[in-house]
Amino acid sequence: MSKLLLVSSPFVRDERNTPQLMRDVIGSLVPILIMSMWVFGVIALLMVAVTGATAVVTERLVTSKRSLHDGSALLTGLLLGFVLPPGLPLWMGALGSAFAVGLGKAAFGGLGANIFNPALLGRAFLQAAFPEAMTTWVAPQMGFWQLPERSLAWPLMGSHVDGISAATPLGGFKFQGLTTDLSEMVVGTTAGSLGETATWLLVLCGLWLALRKAFDWRLPVSTLFSVALLSWVLHATVPERCADPMTMLGSGGLMFAAVFMVTDPVTTPVTAKGMWLFGFGTGVLVVLIRSFGGLPEGVMYAVLLMNAVTPWINRFTQPRVFGGLA
């Protein structure tokens, strides 16, 4: 009898588990990588490989426990790669990835303990350190094997801008008053970060992940909804500052962030009300920064700002206990 196993209830469990959720998200990045290679060529693969590998190595170096197999470090690295501009020197990508995992994640105490989305924190770090390189965009479809010379530059050398630089749809709108064809933004043949241009594919991946219950649908839905709503109002009022809702939804890093950044469970609220608030807040900030800020794009700052207030949102959106006072 002594060999009976003593465990505590419940003895049945939902099938979804954390490593599996991570694997789902990582899996959904594969088609995005393929698309990105079609648009930007082999540099997409190189960049994502470098940031992914750096993330895994960094985690192995900075954490004593072997927490690798939960897949979260790899995911952070991959996500960072996809939000970097094509043609960014690879060593900068590696640096950003090391920063994201080493400081953005491990320093907070590993998976689950970090306040800020580590991939976006890595990107913010790169933006602060290399503002020029981070805002130089190459035109899409320059040829598959075309490698901008600076991509392979040695650290701290020759990050001068070469090749043909192009304007992102949002940059074009902000600085030149240009509008980009909606169909190009949907297909993805515009300038932009590696993973963010193909809106149609991002929407599909998002739907698949939502069906797999890999994330909470309330986060992306509330984000996109508030972007659409606010830009609809603002576009009607100040059309020269705020683009129309479709452009807002289809351009820049919004769709990528809606699927992969605001859905990060760790850095977003746990309460249902909090999730709605987080999404609405992010959407509002995105539209405001894009329309009235100095930069054409504001998704990264919007998400990071909302990350910062998430503990506070959690505190003030505790559910009312069943049978408690209203």
Added chain:
Amino acid sequence: MVLIASAPTFSHGVHPADQKARSATEPIGRMPFVREYSVPLRQHIGAASEPIVAVGDIVQRGQLIAKRASFVSTNQHAPVTGRVKAIETRPHPSGVSVRAIVIESDPFSSQQMGASGPRSDQALADSVSDAGIVGMGGAAFPAHVKLSVPEGRTVDTLLMNGCECEPYLTCDHRIMLEHPTAVLEGTAMIQTALGAKASVIGVEQNKSDAADVLRAASKGSVSVAQVAVKYPQGAEKMLIKAVLGREVPVGKLPLDVGVVVHNVGTAFAVHEAVRLGKPLIERVVTVSGPAVSQPRNLWVPIGTPICDLLAFVGLDQLDQYIVISGGPMMGQAQKNLQAPVVKGMSGILVFPAAHQATKEYPCIRCGRCLDACPMFLNPTRLWLLTRNRDIEALNQHHVQACFECGSCSYVCPSHIPLVHAIRMGKKLVREAQV
């Protein structure tokens, strides 16, 4: 989920696979008599019963062997005819050893019950108390306590619980199907005793055959409410919310919203006690689980050792198995299979060991546990507060409102033993109060 679930229910909760098809069509059979029985003096909430027999006494099946010690306590009866072998501490399914009356059955006895006859002449609460009936749904609260309405209170609705929301269990389902008239008569008796205006039987939609049978037999005297299949639909507060739309205030009882909830199995036992004078000496137990090839529903005498019950269904090599009393969501793993079947035991489930081989991951703050909690608590926070032993915050977050349904642990993708931790948290708070 909200869109599909048209039947009334409560908010939140989880949808474990119900696994009931394994035993739902198995008519209730009988567990044969075995050699030895151990009747614990505590198999209910409240004070331990006081033995009124001595070692060496010959007892007859159905004979009173221990008396209730106070109002919240129960009588115990001999499950078999035989000889009192010992009154001593014995293993108990709760895991703590408890004093029990051990009876060695008489192999030559016909196992007839002593004649006692119907008991319609006395108050229902007295008959039920005499018969030693407890709530049959699992909580094992002495049933007579919930048959008398305290001074100054009124009960408008008697709610009968036929949800059986725990996966695998089918004993209530079978009782409703096989004995609808007894369930309905028992219900009517309880309703009269409580002076309730109406009685409603709540049945989950996966047992619509039982609902139909009850409806047909009741001819409208009792209403049958079908509720959505969702765990923990059978929790009193959740059932009241689903059927009557009332929310029992935190820390209060169903009585505070004019409702009393009894289990359908209890109604059956009440009927037996009143009409036949039969005390509670046996109950229906579902024996099932992935490791049981032929799941059964069985009438099992109280006191039957679990190992004998399992041997009867063909399981005797139980190394490296998990044996659970009750359902898989709230049940308890057994450490000693000499422990007996008790009055509140609705099932014995056997799981292979590999089943539980799960690794714990860090909390990813996904919020699934909050969405699962039927009490609208914040399980991940309670887990953290328990680890920090923060009594004050635990109280602020209503840790005591947790009724340990296990929904939070069920959904957690990181396999964090949330309910286990919260149980400790409740204990911390209780200890701090004394």
